[in-house]
Every structure is written in C-alpha cells, then in structure tokens.
Amino acid sequence: MRLAEGLVHFVKSVYASTMLFGVIPFKQNPLWSLSPMLAPMAFLLFLSVYGIREIVPYALIGGMTSIVVANSITMESDAAFNRLILKIESMFVLTRGGLIPYAVGLALGNLINALPGMLVFGALLWTLAGVNQLWSWAVFLGALAATWAIVSMVGYYISTFARDIRDLWVYSPIFTGVFSYLPPVFYPLERIPWTELKYFAYVSPTTAPARLMQAAAGLVSITWTEALLLWLLLLVHGSIVFVLLHRRLRRPI
Template sequence: MTWRRQANAVFRICWFNGFLGLVRSPLVFVALFLTPLSFLFFLYVVAPRAELPFGVVGGVLFSCLFTGSGMMNDCAYLRLERQLQQVFITSPLRPISWVLGMALSELTFTIPALVLFLGVLTLVISISIGAFFALLGVIILTWLLASSLGFLLSTFFRTLREIWPIGMVIFTTLSVLPPVFYPLAAVPASFRWVAYLAPSTFASQLAVRAAGLPAASVPSVPALGSIPAELLGLVGLAVLFTGVAMRFARWREP
C-alpha cells in the first residue's frame, strides 16, 4: 500500500475511532474536561492568583499527557477485549499507521480540553502568536511522547484488569507529581533536578517559558534549567519513546 494510502488510513482511523467516538459518546467529552478542570478549580481556590497561569499551563499539559493514558487503555481494550487490533494489523495497513491513527484519535478526544485551556490562558495572560506556536510545539512533542509510552505499555498487558493500577502509577507520576500544575520554584532549589527525572518537567518548563511565565533555575545542575537543554530533553525523549515503542512493542505474542 502506498504512503498516500497509509496516510489516508491513519485519518480514517482517527475519524471513526476518534471523532465518531467522541460525538457519539458525549460522556467522554465531559470526562476529559473534568480532571484538569478540577485541578484548576482547586488551584483557583487555594493558590495565590499569581500562580493561576501555571495551573492553566498545567491543564494544557495534563490534557496532552492524558492522551498517553487514553492510548494505553484504548489500545489494550481494542487488542484484548475486542480483538480489533489483530483485525487491523493483519491487513495492508502498517502497524505504525495503526499507532498513529490511534494516537490522533486520542488527540481528537483532547482537542476540546486543549481549546478550552488555551482560551483561558489567553484570558489570564497576554500571549503572542510566536509564543502560541511555541506552546503548540510543546503540545505536539508531549502528545508524541505520551502516546508512544501509552502504546508501548498497552502491548504488554495480558488482561484489562492490569491496566488500571499500572496506568494510575505511571500517568500520575508523569502528570501530577512533577511541576506540571505548580511552578518548579515551589520545589526546594537543591532538589529541582529531581523533577527533571520526569519527562513531563521538560515539557512543563518549556510551556511555562513559552507562555512568558517565570521559569525557575536549577542551581545544582544549572545547564538543566535552560531552553536548549529542555528542548533537547523533550525532543530527545519524544524520539526515544517513539523509537522504543516501534522497536519493542509486541505486535506478535511471544
């Protein structure tokens, strides 16, 4: 099958799994807004007003990271419960097209929340066109990173029962514990480097800088807290995760 047909297949999967799935299950729509909005509301109530923009940027990134959790759940569900992954990959469709189609579906689920958070962001801070595109770049890299991780993990599950606890551990560690919803400055200076153990910190710091918010330094490893290091980190991790997912994802049971 030609690359054009593969690309068409990717968009077909995104259409029927993502778009039609969203419009025919409005509850998914609500569920996707609920968690980041709850965090945002919580921050609005308890945090100083100056930190609210961090919460909004956090909402944007949380939505992107959530695509990884969705990817893991949906891919495992379609493989284990519906056996549809087997139906689709035993065809001229390349496995990478299946993954990309699924990842775009997850992005489709996230787009309404992203639009909302980006809209709120423009209300709480002024954001230039350049900054907007920089933020968009961070969003795309974070989506790629989270989707690759989600897909890779999905291929290792043997039952749907295993997904919930593992998904909670991984995606909570990625999206709630690191400085996604709060500024890195809230972490004691000597421990800030620890936050960079989570790939989401690279994304959050880049997003914070793109939004024009004050970024914290990393006194113990000064090179970490810079745009080139964070960009290199995020791009490198996104490429690494995608490569690992393509190389080690189990298309065939051992």
Template sequence: MLMIMEKRNRGSQILASILVNAIYAMVNYPIVLISTLLAPFSLLIVITFVSHGALLPIAIGGALIMTIIGAGTSLQQDLSHLKNDFKLQDMIVSSPTTARMYLAGMAASEIIYSLPALLVLAALAGLYISAPAIAFLEIVAVLAVMFVFSVSLGFLLSTFTSDVVQSWAFAGIVSTVLSALPPVYYPISYIPQPLQYLAYLSPATYAAEILQNAIGAVTFSSYSIAVDWLVIVAIAAVMAFLAIRKSKWRED
C-alpha cells in the same frame, strides 16, 4: 479469484481509528464529550483558588500539558481495551494496516477526543496569558513534542499488555511519573530542594519549564531552556523509535 487491492487508502486507515476511538464513542455516548471536556479543569480550578488567581496562567499551561500527556495515557488504556477485551488488534494485525498506520490513527483519535478540552484551554490561554505570538508558537511546539512522546509511550506499553489489569497498572505508574511528580501547575521552586531532582525524572518537568518561561511566568536561563528542549526532543524521538520498532505487533 477475488480482487486483491495493491494500493491501500492510508487516509481511510487513519479515519477508521478516529471513528472508532473518538467520533463514534462521542456520538453514541455524548456523556463522553462532557467527561473529556471537564477532565483537565479539576487541578486548574484548585490551583487557581489556592493561589488567589496568581498561578492561573501557569495552571492553564499546565492543564494544556496534562491534556496532551493524558492523551498518551488514554491511548494506552484504549488500545489495551480494544486489544485484550475485543481482540480487535488481532483482526487489524491480520489486515493490510501496519503498526505505524494504526499508531498514527489512534494518536489522531486521541487528539480529536481531547479537542473540546484543548479548545476551551486555548480560549482561556488567549484571555489570561499575555505573551507575544512567538511564545504561543513555542507552546504549540512543546505540546507537539510531548504529544509524540506520550502517544508513543502509550502505544508501546499497550502492545505489551495481555490483560486490562496490566493496563491499569501501567496507567497508574505513567500518571504518577508524568503528572504527580512534575511541577506543571506551579513553578518548580514550590517543590522542596531535594525533591526537585526527583521531578526532573519526568519529561513533563522540562516541558513545563519551557512553557512557563515562554509565557513569562518564570524565568530560566537560555542554557536551561536549550537543555529542556534537547531533553524532551531526545526522549520523544527515542520513544517514537521504540514504539515503531519494538512494539509487539506480531506477538512473540
């Protein structure tokens, strides 16, 4: 009789996702590293030049938010690719790994994947954003909440895809709602009044307001910031709940 392991190493299960989806990809294809490093800088550079440097601090904050949101979009596409093109998820479903551990591992892999860009942005923030230490803590907190939201959304959507084309469609919609609509690289006042309401459909708008307020670039009332926090925490919590409970780990 073959041995059945009763206790599984959860650290190993997370490590597996990090290795497959981040480390091995970067080691085997170093160009991936350059691509992930450059990704958040295109809009940051454009906004900085167009504003003659005036919006650089806000744009750095915006790039941080978009890198974190991009982790969720990438997660959705990576998981769909592994699930539909390699059938890897079916192999993992028929193993002791739970949906929760797979999500945790894959989410961690996206952070590792984004780490080079995050480190460069953090260095730029240190250089060009002059704000008290508490503001940086607030930035880390808002990024953490947005990370929970974006990877939960990415995981949830990936479990519903049965084809890579569907995955592209989801990515397109999510990118538009989470990155084109919200004013993360500039203040919301730059958007014409009626369209500002549209921007508030995206959780990234609330995160951007908190971040822009924290670094002192735009001032919002305490009440507004409290509402912003409430909204992003609630959305992240609901999305995390849905990702864990409603994902199709075993298909219907």
C-alpha cells in the same frame, strides 16, 4: 514517486484509524472529553476561590498538559482493548502500512477527546493570563504535541505487556498523576528545594514541555540555551520510548 505514494497511503491509513477509533466514538459520547478536564478545573476553582491569582497561569498550563497526558496515556487501555477484546488490531496489522499508521490514528483519536479541554484552558490562558503572542502559542502547540507523542508511545508500550484488560485500568490514573501532578507541571521548577531533585524531575517527559510553556507564557525566565536543551531533551525522551516500543513490537512472540 514510491515515497510519495507510501506517504499518501500512510496518511489515508492514519485518517481511517482516527475516524474509526476516535471521531466516530467521540460523536457517540462527547462526555469522554469532560472527565480529564475535571481535576485541573477543580484546582483552578480552588485557586480562584482563595484568590491566589498569581498561580492561575501555572494551573492553566498544568491543566492543558494534564488533559493531554490523561487522554494520551489511555492509549494503553485502548490499544490493549483493541488487541485483546475486539481483536481488531490483528486486522489492521494486515494492511499496507501495518501497525504504525493504526497506532498513530488511535493516538490521534485520543487527542480528539482532549481538544475541548485544551480549547477551554487555552481560552482561559488567553483571557485570564493575557498570553496572546503567536510565538507563545507555537511553543504551546509544539510542547503539547511532543507530550502527546511521547505519552502515547508510553501508553502503547505498556499495552503490549497486558494479558488482561483489567491489568491496565489502574495505570491511566497513576501515570496521569505521575506525569502531571508530581513533576513541575503545575508549578515552576524553581520551587523544588533540592538541586538533585530538580534534575530528577526531568525524567518525566512532561517537565520539559511544561517549562517551555511556562517560559513562553512569561512565567519563568529561561535562556536560549536552556530552551534548546529542553527541546533536545524532548527528542531524547521520544527517541528512547520509540526504540523501546520498536524493539517490543519486533520481539519474537
């Protein structure tokens, strides 16, 4: 009974935070969702202009991933802005659920900005690349959700170090680049020439979800064992960041 009550309260807190920091601001300025869409869209345009059709599905999966990454890593500046400038974080700490539902709501709010871009790229993937299997989309959803959760936690973790909001403006574009364009997100892992570098690519939390999505779209072939390992890797990534974040939030100030 207590658990159910706690869960209901958690969901209500997340909902409140999402509405206040995500839905209502998004209604005020829907153009926010356009900005992270532009770079992958431009990349797609170049490929179309040059007629490199076989790479288009990779660009679409990479585009979806980078839109989620760009909108999730902004957690670092959003959380820092709420803490340092608005100072509203301290008000939300003083609620039954405390910081966690507030942070989840903030991250969900950022995801709302990603939805239009994801829908556009998803529709293109369906029509241009012919990805129309239900299980493929289930894998996409799972992989993108994991990317959102991990990158949002990374963003929140970084935000806790900020003493001035300007410290953080530089990090969003850097992390978007490092997580989206350097690892094999827009291209298959097999294109990396050195084995060591292939393993190193898995340090990025976007490599595993991108590979899973590429496999689900039929672009690369992976075994069930590899698929399982990739999901496990995502779990490991998530656990490491969660532990780091948890320790950071519990630190004596």
